[in-house]
Amino acid sequence: MKPIRIGTRGSKLALYQANHVADLLSLQGLEYEIVTIDTKGDKILDVSISKIGSKGVFTEELEDQLKSGAIDIAVHSAKDLPSRLPDGFEIIAFTEREKVNDVIISHKKDLPDFTDSQSRLVFGTSSTRRVATLLHYYPHIKTTEVRGNLQTRISKMENGACDALLLAYAGVHRMGYDHMIIKELPLETFTPAVGQGSIAVEASDRLAPDLRKEITRVVHHPATGYCLEAERSFLKVLEGGCSIPVFALAQFSSDTKITLKGGIISLDGKKIISEQVSDSLEEARSIGQALAESVLAKGGDSILKEIRKHIK
Numbered sequence: 001m002k003p004i005r006i007g008t009r010g011s012k013l014a015l016y017q018a019n020h021v022a023d024l025l026s027l028q029g030l031e032y033e034i035v036t037i038d039t040k041g042d043k044i045l046d047v048s049i050s051k052i053g054s055k056g057v058f059t060e061e062l063e064d065q066l067k068s069g070a071i072d073i074a075v076h077s078a079k080d081l082p083s084r085l086p087d088g089f090e091i092i093a094f095t096e097r098e099k100v101n102d103v104i105i106s107h108k109k110d111l112p113d114f115t116d117s118q119s120r121l122v123f124g125t126s127s128t129r130r131v132a133t134l135l136h137y138y139p140h141i142k143t144t145e146v147r148g149n150l151q152t153r154i155s156k157m158e159n160g161a162c163d164a165l166l167l168a169y170a171g172v173h174r175m176g177y178d179h180m181i182i183k184e185l186p187l188e189t190f191t192p193a194v195g196q197g198s199i200a201v202e203a204s205d206r207l208a209p210d211l212r213k214e215i216t217r218v219v220h221h222p223a224t225g226y227c228l229e230a231e232r233s234f235l236k237v238l239e240g241g242c243s244i245p246v247f248a249l250a251q252f253s254s255d256t257k258i259t260l261k262g263g264i265i266s267l268d269g270k271k272i273i274s275e276q277v278s279d280s281l282e283e284a285r286s287i288g289q290a291l292a293e294s295v296l297a298k299g300g301d302s303i304l305k306e307i308r309k310h311i312k
């Protein structure tokens with residue numbers, strides 16, 4: 001059999017993720033080859049992602065390569081995958097999710113407690129969800145947009161752009177910066193983005209069914225898969241890319257039951273709608289839809305309208 005060609009972006013995080021999938025394949029005796037592809041999202045570092053248009057900014061070029069057959073599978077952070085994939089593409093595996101929390105990292109050892117309203121801190125982030133969350137719970141914190149890969153962001157911080165960075169634990173950990181973590185943020189206030197902490201494998205319909213099945217068997221983590229299905233079906237209704245402060249987290253509340261918590265925050269942080277829905281794991285998709293309907297009905301609708309106006 002020919003080696004499985006794994007397509008990935010060239011950033012250190014993306015390569016880590018591709019290597020993680022490669023390890024899972026090779027543990028089961030499958031051969032692989034890693035193919036690095038430059039994407040628009042990697043090239044445009046000085047423009048905010050919400051301005052480039054978030055939908056698929058990291059995924060389109062990889063999909064072109066899947067379609068042309070240059071690669072067999074594409075590996076992404078599950079969080080970066082749009083809720084709707086273009087026709088002919090499918091996610092065939094989600095890896096076991098790791099810690100889903102956001103964290104604060106800093107080069108300053110004596111950073112004041114950020115929850116203290118007297119602290120005059122500037123946090124670097126490029127996520128509208130994190131900015132809106134801070135505006136809601138900790139309005140005394142100033143934020144500044146810091147873009148680029150993790151190493152770039154850290155050096156911008158060290159050069160004075162901000163006191164600390166607000167990031168996903170998963171990315172910080174994958175890059176080996178655990179030692180810079182000052183605080184792990186609670187899930188109740190900083191509920192993560194849909195998919196945070198899991199890695200997704202995407203394929204096109206030209207992948208041979210047998211190979212597809214084999215890759216799913218080896219890489220897919222079913223429990224994570226159910227949770228992500230619930231979260232992604234929530235996101236699909238809200239049509240939120242990363243330019244909309246939408247958050248959701250599904251967790252198993254028993255062996256067979258999933259609880260999905262999630263909602264939306266207005267860009268100014270003033271309004272937050274947060275709801276939860278539980279049901280059996282077979283209902284993952286409808287749990288997400290039910291949560292979305294409840295969030296929209298309770299005022300998420302008008303928040304979303306306001307945000308869309310603002311983005312246009």
Ligand SMILES: NCc1[nH]cc(CCC(=O)O)c1CC(=O)O
Pocket residue numbers: 077078079080166167168169170171172195196197198242
């Ligand atoms: N939005 C960029 C992005 N996409 C995936 C991760 C980290 C890995 C993950 O969340 O699974 C990050 C960085 C971050 O949000 O801090």
